[in-house]
Amino acid sequence: MSWIHVQHHPSLSPSNPPPPRLAAAAATNSKYANFSQIPSWVSLKSTSSSFVKTTPPLQQGRVENLHLVSLSKQGKLKEARVFLEQMDEAGVYVTPHSYESLLETCRNLRSLAEGRYIHDRMRRRTVKNPSGFLENCVLRMYCDCGSLVDAQTMFDEMAERNLGSWVVIMSAYAEAGFFDKSFWLFSDMLVLGIEPTSMIYTGLLKCLVNPSLVEIGRQLHSRVIRSGLSSNVAINTALCNMYVKCGWFEGAKLVFDQMDEKDSVAWTGLMVGYTQAGKPEDALDLFVKMVMEGVKLDQYVFSIVLKACAGFEDLNLGRQIHSYIVKLGLETDVSVGTPLVDFYVKCVNFEYACRAFERISEPSDVSWSAMICGFSQIGKFDESIKIFKSLRNNSLVLNSFIYTSIFQACSALADFNLGAQAHADAVKRSLISHLYGDSALVSMYSKCGRLDYATQAFESIAAPDTVAWTAIISGNAHHGNASEALRLFRTMQDCGVRPNVVTFVAVLTACSHSGLVVEAKHYMDTMRSQYLVDPTIDHFNCMIGIYSRAGLLQEAYELIKSMPFDPDKTSWKCLLGGCWTHKNLELGEIGAANLLQLDPEDTAAYVLLFNLYASSGKWEEAAGVRKMMTEKNLKKELSCSWITVKGKVHRFLVGDKHHPQTEEIYSKLEEFDQTLMNNENGLLTEEDDVSYTFPERKQQLLVHSERLAMAFGLISTPTNTPIIIFKNLRACEDCHEFAKHLSDISGRRIVIRDACRFHHFLSGQCSCNDYW
DNA sequence: AGTCAAAAAT
Structure with missing residues (x-):
């Protein structure tokens, strides 16, 4: 949560941080009053001076209230409290606007204690408060700070409830998942003869977010129709989004199609639904219709369309949409530019991604994290880390996605030092993404050679999923702990977590590094029938490697010939490797020939073949291999x-x-x-x-x-x-x-x-x- | 009044 605080701090604006020198300059020019700037002749201590006595009472507290608002906008609630007490001592009146601002800050910072304090002192004195406005602010404060008990007490005690009060508390209950509570309040309203407004409906509808709630949604829908609100755009949009989130697309389409007034918001909502449901093509169809119907396109539309595009990885399509964005002048908008960068990264076109990024006027943490991802994708992990460090040094907003990427980069570089530091850093900021970050950490420590830390990281995961289990199994596999890997594999199933394709690669890898031929064959044979996981060529290659390493070269060769995939480089290389270890020239030549046909530049193939000939005393052939290498001018990877x-x-x-x-x-x-x-x-x-x-x-x-x-x-x-x-x-x-x-x-x-x-x-x- | 964008394990 700590980084959220930063966002409310004006001098640390997340999107566009001034360098330190500028920041200092900006602070003195801040539009909010600073206590030190309050001239002594109006400061609190001088209230008894003759000048102040002649000023009208309200005018008297203007600067103090301005200062109070300033403190609250900067999130300095503690200081505000001290200042409030000073104002009390000096008998300076606190304006409703100051209270409003303080309550808003309490809400944003989720500071229940400070909020209670404000509420308490409001009750102890008369605050000029037209139409119960401030009371609703208090109510919202309690709701946003997560104390529905306080909110309910407040609501019950309120002398003058208005529609806003009902909206606030009902939405809060609904948002927290207490639908029965909010619907009881809803019927209370009806009993009291209060006619629900569109706000009431939208507040409730937006909380119905999964299929189990679709029935409640339908009932609300029928009430909307009966109360004659069925042509209200906001309600219809909310209904449509509700049906989408509840997975009832037909219903959403029905509402959508009969809307006589549709703006881009309604279209966007439907496109979001299609995209999330894995139907990006439907979202794109809608986009085309939008364009044809001449609906005004805004940044929200493009962000979701680009996401749909990214699902296709269709570079051409994205380029067309990109040019549309440029025409409309929206490329500098962070909510268009960011998904654009992400799109190009997904299409593995880092150059375009960079160019799109450059155009964003105020990149956000999400934009940066897309770039970090892009650099990692092209193997420039150092660049990823460089960005991370500079974001950190400039106190920019970081997020859990960024940390996950950094853990990956440290994995790839096997940089234990930086990885452990980033880990600690992420813990301090509570920015370790559940499962995503956790799994990346397990893998990172394992790849840095610290299986002990990897195990610790794994054991700290409350409910590991398939990926997390796979990470620790794979870690043990690579460290040669086959029995531990297989034990974990069984425990995983006892925990009700199902293995997938990658898990079996890890399991077979474990067998491979320990020569467990029988076990490997068992998993290979049962993975489809017992675990419903279809073997891929990776699994077959593992098995070929296991046979070959164990000297069962004929079995390996038979498997290559009989497997339901065309053998690839790895298949032949596994065989060739085994032939070298077990000195089988005949199959080795076959392996090498096939491997070199698929990749004539494969240095390892030549080296293995050379050794194989040499060890059989076939010096002429060996010399031939070496000659071929020199002719091809093969530069082997520098060891x-x-x-x-x-x-x-x-x-x-x-x-x-x-x-x-x-x-x-x-x-x-x-x-x-x-x-x-x-x-x-x-x-x-x-x-x-x-x-x-x-x-x-x-x-x-x-x-x-x-x-x-x-x-x-x-x-x-x-x-x-x-x-x-x-x-x-x-x-x-x-x-x-x-x-x-x-x-x-x-x-x-x-x-x-x-x-x-x-x-x-x-x-x-x-x-x-x-x-x- | 309603809408947006990112990630883990071979």
Whole structure:
């Protein structure tokens, strides 16, 4: 809630914040009086001076009341209270307008205590109050502050209720879901012979928001007809919206079609309904009709039409509507510009999104969050974070969507430091979106190598949904805790949460990393029949990977041939990977051939095939593969490893000597020199550069990037913390052995995240049991 | 008087 307060603070206007210097200047020019500016000759202490005595009594409190209103508009209720007491002491009259302003602030800030105080002092003195206006303000204050009990007491005690009083309390009950209460009041009204106005009806109708309430809606509708209000635009619009929200589109259409007077509001409401019901095409049809009937188009119309468009991801259609928006000069409007940005982001056209954003005159937090999303989508997570930081530094309004995006960005960058800070920050501002933010956090901590934090985050979710369960299952899967992942999968079902497509990917991933062939096959076979989830190619690829890794290469190949999908790159790569591990040249050649047909530039395919030939002693073929690579001028992905120490990322390449502590790192590595494994067969690892000759490669092995990172971790982090290293490619066998050994001698816990999973090394053992 | 815009897990 805290950020809402900011919105009411004039000098921190959310949409267009002046830089600090300007803000200070603006404050002194503020249209509201500032206490320090009140000249001493009218200030409270001088009420006894001869000048004031000659001024008429009402005139006397003008500046004080102005100051009071100023304080309340700035949300300074505590100060206002002190000032009120000073005014009392000085015998200065508080005007109805001041009370109105104070009550409004109490409402906006949901400050029941201050509201009660104001009400209390109003009762203790005579306030000039024409037609019970102020009493309705108090009533609304109680309703908006959530105290229906106080509101009811007030209502019962009111000497002079007017229609406004009825509207306020009935709407409040309806909004809070106490429909019986509001309908009792409704019948009270009728009994008292008070004829309900359109306000009464619209107040009630707008609270009927789900299908279970449609009957009440129909009854109200019939009363509307009987009371002769059926041509009232506001009521008809409200009826139409009510039926839409209650899911009765036929009813909505009926009301809509017989309206003889329809403005853009009525059209908008119907379009909202269609869009929310997943019928964007109907919404667009309505838009076309609107245009043909010449209805005036406003920013609301375009915001919903753009949302409908985003559902289609039809760039062309959106461009046409965009040009319409430009013609009408509405592109600078934040409520048109923002959905426009979002539309382009959804169409994966970030350039257009940027241009649309630039045109918005006063971007809101929603506009910024659309941009953050856009940057993340094109992989520019640093840019997302940059925006986030600058919004924060400028005290602009942040929201839970933004935090969710930041958690995602930190996941992708595996930035534990920033992620944990953003987490704490979001907690302080209570801006963690239920389920959305929670799941993103689970995933973030898991991807940062902290499954312990991920588990904590998961356990703090009151009622995890499918996505949240999937996140924690997937986390355990990637950290190699297959049995825990499968246990969670069962618990999830015991909790009545149903697994979906992604959940099964996570479950199969868990099996895959632990070689649970039988279990995987069981889930594969039952996911459709028992769980009603149709397997996708991702599931088949997981299964192919599981067979291949387990050495069941024939089974893997049969599955590729028999599965109901055309095999893709991943399918063949899984097979090829298994063929390399289990030295099956025949199937390996088939895998490589198919893979290279789908992607002739796939470096990993060449490396695997090269190794496969080399290990079978087929040097000529191996040389051929290498020649092909050189001919194609294939630049393989540069291998690197990184480690974060004190918030700073240290990145290493093979044989890197750029680090300022290079000497220490290399001498640390030499300490472990004798533990090096023999790699006499001259095989390539993914890390190696193929253009090197054999002796150089062997030399390279000693200084693989992850070893440099490990050595640096060893000398620069406290001994009681795990050394967490990330690398962009798969762990090479030799370095894996090295890490095991290092964990044994140093007693340190080492965590390495390679391209496909986490390895936890402790006391000479790896959590993957050498199966990866 | 009634209408608007965004997000999580492979």
